[in-house]
Amino acid sequence: MKARLPKGYGGGGTANLQQLAQKAQKLREEMDKSEAELKEKEYSASSGGGAVSVTVTGNMEIKSISMKPEVVDPEDVEMLSDLVTAAVNEALRTAMTDKEQQMEKLSGGFNVPGIPGMF
Numbered sequence: 001m002k003a004r005l006p007k008g009y010g011g012g013g014t015a016n017l018q019q020l021a022q023k024a025q026k027l028r029e030e031m032d033k034s035e036a037e038l039k040e041k042e043y044s045a046s047s048g049g050g051a052v053s054v055t056v057t058g059n060m061e062i063k064s065i066s067m068k069p070e071v072v073d074p075e076d077v078e079m080l081s082d083l084v085t086a087a088v089n090e091a092l093r094t095a096m097t098d099k100e101q102q103m104e105k106l107s108g109g110f111n112v113p114g115i116p117g118m119f
Contacts (some may be wrong), residue, residue: 003038012059027106043098045090047083058095062088 038058046053051071055063065087071080 030106033102034106035099038095038099038102041095041098043091043095044096045087046089047086052080052083052087054084054090054091056095057090058099060092062094 041058042055042063043058044055045052048071050068052065052067054065057063065084067080067083071083073079
């Protein structure tokens with residue numbers, strides 16, 4: 001007894017595989033281009049009502065940290081540390097969320113963990 005594939009599946013053999021490979025290559029190129037663009041973007045966040053501001057790149061690197069002079073209190077270094085940490089984490093979250101949204105747009109939500117090359 002032969003198994004039958006649903007209409008539209010099979011029958012194409014090598015041609016279907018070539019089309020699939022071409023689509024995968026195009027998707028890879030679009031993803032590479034998008035990742036390069038994302039790496040060039042900058043994301044900023046602040047904490048303490050703007051007392052500390054941080055800018056990171058899409059490459060997840062800190063580009064700058066600035067703080068208002070009044071927030072620098074030698075008696076309360078821990079508060080300054082908390083403000084810097086909060087601003088850095090928020091800027092990194094923003095960058096990561098943007099990257100995930102861009103990749104999801106390109107892939108149509110297709111994400112297979114464990115397959116190399118798939119974010």
